[in-house]
Amino acid sequence: MAQVSSTSNEQSSTAKSITLKISRYNPEHDESSQFMEFNVKYEKWTTVLEAILDVKKHFDHSVAVRYSCRQATCGSCGMIINGKPRLACFTKISELDSDVVTVEPMNNFPVIRDLAVKFEKLFDSHQKIKPYLIRDDTELVSDEKEFLQTPEEVEQYIQFANCIKCGLCNSACPTMATDSSFVGPQALAQAYRYVADSRDKGKDSRLKIIDDSHGIWRCHFAGSCSQVCPKGVDPAMGIQLLRGYMLGFRS
Amino acid sequence: MRESTIMKIHYGTALAAVALVAVHILMRLTQNFAESLEYESVLANYKFIPYAIMLELILILLAVHGFNGLRVILIELKQGRIYEKAVSYGCLAAMIGLIAYGSRTIIMTNMGLV
Numbered sequence: 392m393a394q395v396s397s398t399s400n401e402q403s404s405t406a407k408s409i410t411l412k413i414s415r416y417n418p419e420h421d422e423s424s425q426f427m428e429f430n431v432k433y434e435k436w437t438t439v440l441e442a443i444l445d446v447k448k449h450f451d452h453s454v455a456v457r458y459s460c461r462q463a464t465c466g467s468c469g470m471i472i473n474g475k476p477r478l479a480c481f482t483k484i485s486e487l488d489s490d491v492v493t494v495e496p497m498n499n500f501p502v503i504r505d506l507a508v509k510f511e512k513l514f515d516s517h518q519k520i521k522p523y524l525i526r527d528d529t530e531l532v533s534d535e536k537e538f539l540q541t542p543e544e545v546e547q548y549i550q551f552a553n554c555i556k557c558g559l560c561n562s563a564c565p566t567m568a569t570d571s572s573f574v575g576p577q578a579l580a581q582a583y584r585y586v587a588d589s590r591d592k593g594k595d596s597r598l599k600i601i602d603d604s605h606g607i608w609r610c611h612f613a614g615s616c617s618q619v620c621p622k623g624v625d626p627a628m629g630i631q632l633l634r635g636y637m638l639g640f641r642s
Numbered sequence: 643m644r645e646s647t648i649m650k651i652h653y654g655t656a657l658a659a660v661a662l663v664a665v666h667i668l669m670r671l672t673q674n675f676a677e678s679l680e681y682e683s684v685l686a687n688y689k690f691i692p693y694a695i696m697l698e699l700i701l702i703l704l705a706v707h708g709f710n711g712l713r714v715i716l717i718e719l720k721q722g723r724i725y726e727k728a729v730s731y732g733c734l735a736a737m738i739g740l741i742a743y744g745s746r747t748i749i750m751t752n753m754g755l756v
Contacts (some may be wrong), residue, residue, distance in 0.1 A: 417735050566718065569718050570717075570718045571719065571721055602644055602646045603645055604645050605719060605721070606645060608646070608649045608714075609714075609718060637646045
């Protein structure tokens with residue numbers, strides 16, 4: 392299944408073109424994935440998502456892709472672009488420095504169709520580590536203020552609060568490729584985010600959850616998760632810091 | 643046993659094994675290397691009680707560390723409750739078997755039965 396097409400919509404004369412190779416796969420009736428090729432014009436600001444939407448608009452509306460905000464906030468459009476997990480809305484074609492742009496669904500996720508993958512396991516793992524503040528005194532007394540923190544206390548976890556649950560880290564993780572039960576770098580980084588939060592009192596219960604045969608100890612510190620995060624979160628570091636708690640180096 | 647306890651043992655046995663194996667290798671340098679590996683020389687090592695204890699410790703440390711490492715690799719390769727239990731108990735049994743056989747060798751040699 393290969394198709395070479397060209398956009399004919401209005402483009403400025405400065406527009407260059409690339410070959411966009413889109414992985415097509417419908418698990419209901421395809422045995423394996425195949426690539427369809429499209430010739431797409433782009434400007435220096437054109438993102439991969441815009442190119443895919445261009446293909447949907449002009450050539451093949453059946454290309455399945457999940458997207459929403461188009462500004463790297465919702466975490467919906469994660470996919471493998473030229474072999475690396477990236478957000479399609481956050482990746483400019485001009486930055487890829489290639490005449491051929493290949494887009495595939497994220498690794499380590501079941502494919503729904505084409506570029507759309509199932510996020511259930513990611514969200515289940517995220518939910519499992521209790522991603523919320525746990526306190527005994529949930530209700531504030533009337534004359535009490537908010538839970539104040541010093542800048543140093545905020546610094547401990549704030550980068551991990553930037554996670555948008557896009558799943559790129561899980562897609563890049565080599566352990567997740569073989570261990571389907573592994574909790575994953577996303578959930579582990581979020582576990583650290585709450586454990587390191589001075590307002591939180593749920594450290595023990597969270598550490599117990601991740602202290603499993605498919606929990607934190609299965610991370611081999613490849614560091615791929617940190618390399619692909621579009622929000623600058625460093626899950627690999629979070630996991631190592633979390634191990635510090637498990638080994639008694641941190642309290 | 644909790645995974646963190648197992649992994650603490652895993653890291654501890656690795657560090658201790660490196661230290662003891664270093665001593666074991668350095669002991670070869672107390673005499674000519676080829677000479678230290680001669681039959682009589684090796685038997686003499688086994689008959690020297692502190693050295694035999696060190697060999698026994700190395701055996702235990704490497705068996706515990708190695709079989710736990712194998713367990714980790716195998717449960718990352720394939721998942722499933724029955725499979726994982728079989729791997730865990732299998733590795734434990736193999737570890738005990740290896741330690742028992744190695745200990746038998748050390749004890750017999752120490753007692754001059756070889």
